[in-house]
Amino acid sequence: MDDNLPVIVGVGQVTQHPGTDRPREPLALMAEAARLAEADAGAGVILHELDSVRVVNILSWPSKAPAHDLAHALAVAPREATYTHIGGNTPQWLVNEAAQAIHDGDAKMVLVAGAEAMYSARRARAKGIDLGWSPRGTPAPDAGDGRAGVRDVEAAHGAALPTQVYPLFENALRAHYGRSIADHQRALGELMAPFTAAAAANPHAWFRDERTPHEIATPGPENRYIGFPYPKFMNAIIDVDQGAALLLTSAGEARRLGIAEDRWVYVRGCGDATDHWFVTDRVNYHSSPAIRASGARALSMAGVTVDQIAHFDLYSCFPSAVQITRDMLGIAPGDPRQLTVTGGLPYFGGPGNNYVTHSIASMVERLRADRGALGLVTANGWFVTKHSTGIYSTEPDRKSVV
Numbered sequence: 001m002d003d004n005l006p007v008i009v010g011v012g013q014v015t016q017h018p019g020t021d022r023p024r025e026p027l028a029l030m031a032e033a034a035r036l037a038e039a040d041a042g043a044g045v046i047l048h049e050l051d052s053v054r055v056v057n058i059l060s061w062p063s064k065a066p067a068h069d070l071a072h073a074l075a076v077a078p079r080e081a082t083y084t085h086i087g088g089n090t091p092q093w094l095v096n097e098a099a100q101a102i103h104d105g106d107a108k109m110v111l112v113a114g115a116e117a118m119y120s121a122r123r124a125r126a127k128g129i130d131l132g133w134s135p136r137g138t139p140a141p142d143a144g145d146g147r148a149g150v151r152d153v154e155a156a157h158g159a160a161l162p163t164q165v166y167p168l169f170e171n172a173l174r175a176h177y178g179r180s181i182a183d184h185q186r187a188l189g190e191l192m193a194p195f196t197a198a199a200a201a202n203p204h205a206w207f208r209d210e211r212t213p214h215e216i217a218t219p220g221p222e223n224r225y226i227g228f229p230y231p232k233f234m235n236a237i238i239d240v241d242q243g244a245a246l247l248l249t250s251a252g253e254a255r256r257l258g259i260a261e262d263r264w265v266y267v268r269g270c271g272d273a274t275d276h277w278f279v280t281d282r283v284n285y286h287s288s289p290a291i292r293a294s295g296a297r298a299l300s301m302a303g304v305t306v307d308q309i310a311h312f313d314l315y316s317c318f319p320s321a322v323q324i325t326r327d328m329l330g331i332a333p334g335d336p337r338q339l340t341v342t343g344g345l346p347y348f349g350g351p352g353n354n355y356v357t358h359s360i361a362s363m364v365e366r367l368r369a370d371r372g373a374l375g376l377v378t379a380n381g382w383f384v385t386k387h388s389t390g391i392y393s394t395e396p397d398r399k400s401v402v
Contacts, residue, residue, distance in 0.1 A: 003252030005396055006099035007264040009043075011361035012036025013204045015349070016117065016241035023120035025133035027063045029243030030055070030113040031073040037111075037245045043259040046247075049109045052080040052101070054094045056114030057087070057141060059238075059352040060121045064137030070113060080107075083139055084353070085146035087381025088315060089272075091356035092388035093144065096270035098248050108253050114354030115243030122239065149382035151278045162317060163235065165279055165383045167227040169320035172285035174229070185229060188319045189213030192234060192346070195316060199343025204358065206240045206349035236317040236350030244357035246364075251396075262394075265364045268374070269302030269391035271295060279383050290387045291328040291378070298389040302374070303397055306330050310373035311366050312337060313359040315380040316344035325378050341366045341375070353381075360390065367394050 012033040016023055024032075038047050053076070055067040063069040067081035084090040094112045101107040124131050150160045159165050174184040190213045199205040215223070216233045223231040249257070254264060273290035276282050299306060306329050314325045322339060331337070342348050342362040345355050356379040363375040371394045379388040 003250060004103045004105065005251045006102040006248055006267045007251055007254055008246055008248050008267065008360070008364050008392070009254050009259045009263050010037035010041035010247035011364045012040060012245045013358055013361050014115070014243040015204045015206065016120065018119065023117065023131060023241060025061050025131070026058050026115035026117050026243065027066065027069055027073060027134060029115035029117065029241065030070050030245060033115065033243040033245035034070070034074055034111055034113055037247045041247060041259050041263055043257050046109070046257055047074050047076050049257065050076045050078045050111050052098065052107045052110040053078045054082050054098065054110060054112050054143065055084070056090050056094065056112070056354045056357060057084045057352070058114065058116060060116045060118040061133060062137050062139050063134050065139055082143040083141050085141040085144040086353060087144060087386055088317065088353050088355060089379040089381035089386045089388045090144050090353055091360060092377060092379035092390050093272055095246065095248065095267065095360060095390055096272060096388055099267040099270060102248060102250050109247065109249040111245060111247055112357060113243070113245040114351070114357050116238070116351035116354060117241040118352070119239050119241045145274070145386055147277060149385060151280065154278065154280055159279060162383065163227045166318040166320050167230055169285045169324065169384065170229055170318065173320055173323055176286040181229065185217045186213065188229070188234060189217030191319055191322060192216050192344070194338055195340050195344035196347045198338065198340045199347035202343050202348060202362070204242070205343045205347060206237065206242065207347050230318060234319055234346060236345035238350050238352060240349035240351050242349050242351040242354070242358065244354060244361050246357060246360055262368065265367050265392050265394055266396050267390060268393050268397055269298040269300070271297030271301070271389045272387065274386045275384060277385060286324065288324050288328050288384050288387070291325050294387045294389045295329045295378070298376070298391050302391040304374060304391070306376070308374055309376045309391070310337070310370065311341050311363060311375040312339050313341050313363055313377045314339045315356065315378050316340060316346070317350060317380065321380055321384060324384060325380070363392055367392055
């Protein structure tokens with residue numbers, strides 16, 4: 001076997017539910033998630049082996065230098081500490097970059113981490129409460145694509161926020177599918193109901209309520225319209241406190257550290273791509289050539305087809321993101337395979353840019369329980385703009401086994 005094959009050996013997730021005494025800031029949530037990932041690897045104290053700490057952009061309460069501050073909190077001295085630009089794609093992109101660095105021998109062990117505490121920060125601010133957190137910083141990102149997601153003319157016409165832009169995609173999808181408004185609303189409820197079931201079964205989810213298609217699709221006092229055709233139950237919820245972390249290394253390092261192979265999940269394939277950057281430059285609003293390209297690259301690298309994938313977590317900030325991704329990957333509507341192992345951003349929670357760190361952690365847990373199966377995770381930044389895909393399995397590519 002190629003000892004340089006990248007593997008995820010530890011995952012950790014933290015959810016700080018409402019009512020928590022002395023809620024913690026994102027830095028503390030990341031540190032706990034990292035320690036949980038270390039414990040999950042099952043080989044004792046290994047965080048001191050880190051030579052790279054990579055932190056996902058924090059919106060709610062970043063410290064002054066999040067990656068360096070996390071390393072300090074963990075009492076480690078990595079050679080590299082990076083902090084990303086904004087983008088829901090960044091957790092998977094960080095894994096893709098880390099996997100390449102590990103395979104090339106440029107890194108031995110990498111920590112990918114992120115967290116948000118928007119729920120606690122907003123409520124403390126509204127009540128004038130000092131939570132005793134470290135001073136809020138304005139850290140400068142040094143990793144990822146930092147281009148603004150909106151041009152001036154788009155902002156001037158009210159197309160600057162996800163709640164304004166993703167509804168445009170949804171209405172374009174309805175026209176593309178040839179559905180009436182009523183039929184499309186029913187289809188959206190049916191699409192998202194399984195996500196609520198996954199969240200209900202996930203102990204880390206912010207919302208544990210399984211909902212019917214009718215509940216999701218029907219506006220009402222608890223499900224008001226946010227941006228037509230989306231009532232609240234179809235929108236990502238950023239008002240959460242959640243953190244997650246992943247530990248990656250090589251098969252050779254994992255063996256040297258005594259990490260049992262039943263903890264290993266291989267990064268079998270990956271891909272990254274961007275669509276035409278600004279929404280007003282897109283050819284249409286119901287497709288994404290970049291998702292197709294990113295998915296195709298990851299599948300080709302893994303040496304498999306989408307029909308061989310057993311488990312998915314498709315990025316799900318809004319139903320349009322799910323449908324476009326599903327269509328671009330060639331998954332038929334009505335395919336019996338579930339499209340999330342995590343629960344989705346409207347139900348599990350949408351912790352800023354960091355949801356996909358949770359979805360990768362959830363995928364690792366699912367694949368450890370279904371050994372030999374393949375899992376596929378997608379990630380999306382801005383407005384179906386920048387995309388990353390990862391394919392995972394407890395089994396390495398057969399071509400890599402001697």
